[in-house]
Amino acid sequence: MKTADLLLVGGGLASGLLALRLKEAKPALKVVILEKDARLGGNHTWSFHDNDLSGEQRKFLHPMVAHHWPHQSVRFPGLERTLSAGYNSIPSGRFHDVLTKALGEDQIRFNAPVREIAATSVRLDDGTELEAGAVVDASGFKPDPALRIRFQSFLGLELRIAGGHGLAMPVIMDATTPQDSGYRFTYLLPFSADAVLVEDTGYLDDAALDIAGLERRIADYCSxxxxxxxxxxxxxxxxxxxALAGDPAHRNRQHAAPQIGLAGAFFHPTTGYSLPDAVRVADVVAALDQLTPDALRQRIDTLSAALWRDRRFFRALNRMLFLAGRPEDRWRVMQRFYRLPQPLIERFYAGSLTPLDKLRILSGKPPVPVGEALRALIQTPAEDTRIHA
Ligand SMILES: Cc1cc2nc3c(=O)[nH]c(=O)nc-3n(C[C@H](O)[C@H](O)[C@H](O)COP(=O)(O)OP(=O)(O)OC[C@H]3O[C@@H](n4cnc5c(N)ncnc54)[C@H](O)[C@@H]3O)c2cc1C
Structure with a gap:
C-alpha cells in the first residue's frame, strides 16, 4: 500500500520548502517527509539577500523570516562600504515551527532514517519498506567525486554582549581579521541590541574544522x-x-530518485548557499501537472543542468580565488569585487550576472599574479564537465 504520493527523504531546507510549496499548490497531494532526527531543519541560520528572490518568492518565505534588515555592510583593510540591499534571516527553530504547523503530523515522520532509496520506495534503517508514487532525495550534501570543490567553513556563536554591540546592520564580510591559509572574514548578524551572531568564516582548501582555533578567533574579534x-x-x-569544476548532471543520473538541495548540487557555486535554489526547485516542481517519477526526474535534472551551465563563470572565479596567488592575499580579490557597483554585486549573489557584469569583474589588473589568475580562469573549463570521465 502506498504511504504517500510523494516521499521526501530528509527534512531539511530543500525538503521543507518543497513540502510547503506543494501544500499551497496541490493541497490534495499526500507528501510525507522522512527525517532521521527529531526536528526539521537541524540547527542553522539561513540568510538571503532580497534580490536573490522574486517578490512572490519572498512572500512565500515571509512567515519564516525572523529578521529583515534594509542595509548590509562589508569591511576590508582598504574599504568600508554600506549597501542599501536588504538581507533576511530564517532561524531553523522558526522553520520547524512554521512547517510542523502547516503540514501537520501525518506529513512528517521524525526519527525515520532512510537506508535505501528507489524510484517509488524507500527502506528505513529498521527495515520498514515504504511505497510511494515517487521519491525525492533531499538528504543534504555528500562528498562526490563528480565535483571538484573547496570549502567555506565556519563556526558561528550567537552571543549576548554586555551593554550592546552597537551594530546597526549585518556585516556580510569583515575581512580585517588575520588572514591565514585562505580568505578569512567575520560575518555578523545583529538580532537585537545585545544579541549578535558572530561567524568566523574561511574559504579554505581543507574541510576540517578547527573548533578551538575558531573559538579563539571569535574571542579575539570580540575583544x-x-x-x-x-x-x-x-x-x-x-x-x-x-564548486571549482565538475558535472553533477552526470552524477544525478546515477541515482534512483531525483535529488534536490545540496544532495543535487543546487547551490551558489561561490557562497555554497542553497536557499534561493531550494525555492526555485520548489516552484518548478509545484508547477508540474503530474508528480510521476519520470516527470520529476526530467524537470529536476533539466533545471540542475541549466543552472550548472549558467554558473560556469562563478566556477572560473572560484578557481581564481583558490588557485591563484598566496592564500593570505585572497582577500584582495573580494575587496576589489566590493568596489564594483551595487547592482552588479546584487546580481552576483543572485547568480544572474549579465555579460557586461562578467567583463567588469574581469577587467583591470587582477589582485593576484596575472599569469596564475589566467591559468586558473582558463585552465580547467574543459575539465568542468569531465571530472567523472
Ligand atoms: C550552519 C549553516 C548555516 C548555513 N547558512 C546558510 C545561509 O545563510 N543561507 C543559505 O542559503 N545557505 C546556508 N547554508 C548552506 C545550505 O543552504 C544549508 O546547508 C541547507 O540546509 C542545505 O539544505 P538541504 O535541504 O540540501 O540539506 P539540509 O538542510 O542539511 O537537510 C538534509 C536533511 O536530511 C536529513 N537526513 C540526512 N540523511 C538522512 C537519511 N538517511 N534519512 C532521513 N533523513 C536524512 C538531515 O538530518 C537533514 O535534516 C548553511 C549551512 C550550514 C551548515
Missing part, C-alpha cells in the same frame, strides 16, 4: 571590538561546498 561576552546563547557550524 578587538571591545565587546564583553555575557553569554553564548547558541552555536552553529558548517562546511559548505565551493
Amino acid at each position: 578587538g571590538r571591545n565587546w564583553t561576552v555575557q553569554e553564548v546563547v547558541r552555536r552553529e557550524q558548517g562546511v559548505l561546498p565551493i
Whole structure:
C-alpha cells in the first residue's frame, strides 16, 4: 500500500520548502517527509539577500523570516562600504515551527532514517519498506567525486554582549581579521541590541574544522571590538561546498530518485548557499501537472543542468580565488569585487550576472599574479564537465 504520493527523504531546507510549496499548490497531494532526527531543519541560520528572490518568492518565505534588515555592510583593510540591499534571516527553530504547523503530523515522520532509496520506495534503517508514487532525495550534501570543490567553513556563536554591540546592520564580510591559509572574514548578524551572531568564516582548501582555533578567533574579534561576552546563547557550524569544476548532471543520473538541495548540487557555486535554489526547485516542481517519477526526474535534472551551465563563470572565479596567488592575499580579490557597483554585486549573489557584469569583474589588473589568475580562469573549463570521465 502506498504511504504517500510523494516521499521526501530528509527534512531539511530543500525538503521543507518543497513540502510547503506543494501544500499551497496541490493541497490534495499526500507528501510525507522522512527525517532521521527529531526536528526539521537541524540547527542553522539561513540568510538571503532580497534580490536573490522574486517578490512572490519572498512572500512565500515571509512567515519564516525572523529578521529583515534594509542595509548590509562589508569591511576590508582598504574599504568600508554600506549597501542599501536588504538581507533576511530564517532561524531553523522558526522553520520547524512554521512547517510542523502547516503540514501537520501525518506529513512528517521524525526519527525515520532512510537506508535505501528507489524510484517509488524507500527502506528505513529498521527495515520498514515504504511505497510511494515517487521519491525525492533531499538528504543534504555528500562528498562526490563528480565535483571538484573547496570549502567555506565556519563556526558561528550567537552571543549576548554586555551593554550592546552597537551594530546597526549585518556585516556580510569583515575581512580585517588575520588572514591565514585562505580568505578569512567575520560575518555578523545583529538580532537585537545585545544579541549578535558572530561567524568566523574561511574559504579554505581543507574541510576540517578547527573548533578551538575558531573559538579563539571569535574571542579575539570580540575583544578587538571591545565587546564583553555575557553569554553564548547558541552555536552553529558548517562546511559548505565551493564548486571549482565538475558535472553533477552526470552524477544525478546515477541515482534512483531525483535529488534536490545540496544532495543535487543546487547551490551558489561561490557562497555554497542553497536557499534561493531550494525555492526555485520548489516552484518548478509545484508547477508540474503530474508528480510521476519520470516527470520529476526530467524537470529536476533539466533545471540542475541549466543552472550548472549558467554558473560556469562563478566556477572560473572560484578557481581564481583558490588557485591563484598566496592564500593570505585572497582577500584582495573580494575587496576589489566590493568596489564594483551595487547592482552588479546584487546580481552576483543572485547568480544572474549579465555579460557586461562578467567583463567588469574581469577587467583591470587582477589582485593576484596575472599569469596564475589566467591559468586558473582558463585552465580547467574543459575539465568542468569531465571530472567523472
Ligand atoms: C550552519 C549553516 C548555516 C548555513 N547558512 C546558510 C545561509 O545563510 N543561507 C543559505 O542559503 N545557505 C546556508 N547554508 C548552506 C545550505 O543552504 C544549508 O546547508 C541547507 O540546509 C542545505 O539544505 P538541504 O535541504 O540540501 O540539506 P539540509 O538542510 O542539511 O537537510 C538534509 C536533511 O536530511 C536529513 N537526513 C540526512 N540523511 C538522512 C537519511 N538517511 N534519512 C532521513 N533523513 C536524512 C538531515 O538530518 C537533514 O535534516 C548553511 C549551512 C550550514 C551548515
